[in-house]
Amino acid sequence: MSVIARNWKWIAATLAVAVIVHGASVLLLPRFIMMRTMAGMGRLAPVNTVMHAPQATASSRAVVRPSPDLLYSVCVYDLGAGGGAVRVHTHDMPSSYWSVSVFDANTDNFYALNDRQAKTGAADFLLAAQGTSTESGGLPVVASPTNRGIVLFRTLVDSQADLAAIDAARHNAACEPYKAASQ
Amino acid sequence: MLRALKIFLTLAIGTGLGLAVTWATAIRGTMGGNVGDGPWRTSLYIGSKESGPYLRALIAVHGLLALSRQETMYYSAVTDSDGERLDGHCSYRIEGRDPPARWWSITAYGADDFLIPNPADRYSVSMNSINRDPDGSFVVALSKQQVGGNWIPLADGSYNLTIRLYNPQGAVVDDPAHVALPAIRKLSCP
Numbered sequence: 001m002s003v004i005a006r007n008w009k010w011i012a013a014t015l016a017v018a019v020i021v022h023g024a025s026v027l028l029l030p031r032f033i034m035m036r037t038m039a040g041m042g043r044l045a046p047v048n049t050v051m052h053a054p055q056a057t058a059s060s061r062a063v064v065r066p067s068p069d070l071l072y073s074v075c076v077y078d079l080g081a082g083g084g085a086v087r088v089h090t091h092d093m094p095s096s097y098w099s100v101s102v103f104d105a106n107t108d109n110f111y112a113l114n115d116r117q118a119k120t121g122a123a124d125f126l127l128a129a130q131g132t133s134t135e136s137g138g139l140p141v142v143a144s145p146t147n148r149g150i151v152l153f154r155t156l157v158d159s160q161a162d163l164a165a166i167d168a169a170r171h172n173a174a175c176e177p178y179k180a181a182s183q
Numbered sequence: 184m185l186r187a188l189k190i191f192l193t194l195a196i197g198t199g200l201g202l203a204v205t206w207a208t209a210i211r212g213t214m215g216g217n218v219g220d221g222p223w224r225t226s227l228y229i230g231s232k233e234s235g236p237y238l239r240a241l242i243a244v245h246g247l248l249a250l251s252r253q254e255t256m257y258y259s260a261v262t263d264s265d266g267e268r269l270d271g272h273c274s275y276r277i278e279g280r281d282p283p284a285r286w287w288s289i290t291a292y293g294a295d296d297f298l299i300p301n302p303a304d305r306y307s308v309s310m311n312s313i314n315r316d317p318d319g320s321f322v323v324a325l326s327k328q329q330v331g332g333n334w335i336p337l338a339d340g341s342y343n344l345t346i347r348l349y350n351p352q353g354a355v356v357d358d359p360a361h362v363a364l365p366a367i368r369k370l371s372c373p
Contacts, residue, residue, distance in 0.1 A: 007189075010189050010192075010193055013193045013197070014192075014193045014196050014197040014200070015197070015200075016197070017193060017194055017196075017197025017198060017200075017201065018196075018197045018198075018200035018201040018204065019201065020197075020201065021197060021198050021200075021201025021202060021205075022200075022201035022202070022204045022205050023201075025201065025202060025205040025209075026205055026208075026209050026236045026237060026240050027236055029205070029209065029210075029240040029243055029244070030239050030240055030242075030243035033243040033244065033247060034243070034247070037247060056298060056306075057298060057304060057306075058297065058298040058299060058300035058301070058304075058306070059300075060297070060298065061297060063247050063248055064244075064245060064246065064247055064296035064297065065214065065245065065246050065247075065290075065292055065296050065297075065345065066297075066298065067288060067290060067307070067347060068290065068298060068306040068307050069288050069290075069307055069309050069311075069312075097285065097286050097349060097350075099250075099254060101248075101250055101254065103248055106239070107230075107239060107242065107243045107247065107248075108230070108231065108232045108234075108239075109230040109231065109248075109249070109250050109251045109254075110232060112250055112251065112253065112254045114254060114350065116350070150248065152248055156286060156349075158286075158311045159311065
């Protein structure tokens with residue numbers, strides 16, 4: 001009897017373990033990376049507040065593949081810590097391209113709004129958990145598939161000469177618990 | 184005792200094998216996709232809820248916080264137009280015209296997915312910064328040695344390129360394999 005024939009049950013069990021580990025690691029990897037990224041950002045700014053990163057250079061290591069042509073402003077949101085909803089807003093943004101996008105804890109980009117869609121140089125909406133009803137005070141409500149995630153403002157630097165003005169304008173971006181506003 | 188050893192080996196080898204397959208299928212490589220357009224690769228499902236587990240894992244590793252196709256299409260290249268791996272020791276030129284998008288950029292990244300350190304602090308060319316010929320075409324030099332005009336500095340080792348198409352025209356999403364993207368030509372290697 002060959003070694004393989006004698007140990008076929010152990011070999012089958014080894015392959016089964018490999019399949020389970022592989023499947024679980026592929027499925028969990030995005031959540032793990034997102035969790036690690038949010039934890040890193042959380043060390044720089046509290047949840048539900050916007051942090052404005054400097055223009056990306058080779059020393060920018062917080063998130064892979066940054067664009068050096070954009071300014072990134074980021075908010076790690078936590079609906080639980082936000083009293084059930086988080087308000088995201090900005091105004092008087094630059095006339096060039098900008099967008100605000102939202103990513104859930106599984107890395108999916110489930111919402112994006114750019115300057116052309118916003119039209120007025122402003123954006124104002126609530127993030128709330130899927131399946132909950134939120135008194136929004138007339139603001140649009142965006143349903144978040146997870147309680148935690150990342151809001152990312154991208155602002156194009158179309159001219160380095162305008163960097164200071166563009167940088168100042170993007171500081172209008174805000175992300176805050178909605179509980180206080182609704183009371 | 185032998186049974187315990189077999190259980191241990193089953194778990195250890197199975198775990199190692201499973202993680203090795205994950206590394207080979209979902210971690211190794213760079214941001215890409217299943218759609219090819221010359222040396223450039225993309226996917227309509229980058230950043231999207233519709234992306235499958237492998238693409239989602241690959242993007243989490245190599246392109247975290249990428250936007251979905253309605254906002255941006257990302258094309259990445261790890262080879263030149265002849266299919267040879269991009270090498271920082273060599274010099275290249277990118278030749279083309281403005282891709283069909285509201286705004287675009289071409290950025291070089293090292294194998295670690297971060298911008299390539301260089302004394303000039305130059306990492307990309309974009310719709311706003313590029314110098315065009317009178318007919319609207321452009322040429323971008325990729326090299327370690329500084330050159331005038333459109334130039335993206337390289338460093339030793341492998342690297343890759345990403346074209347970002349912000350607010351792409353409808354044709355890009357409708358037929359992402361046939362977008363007029365720039366060619367990448369190798370000029371010389373030491």
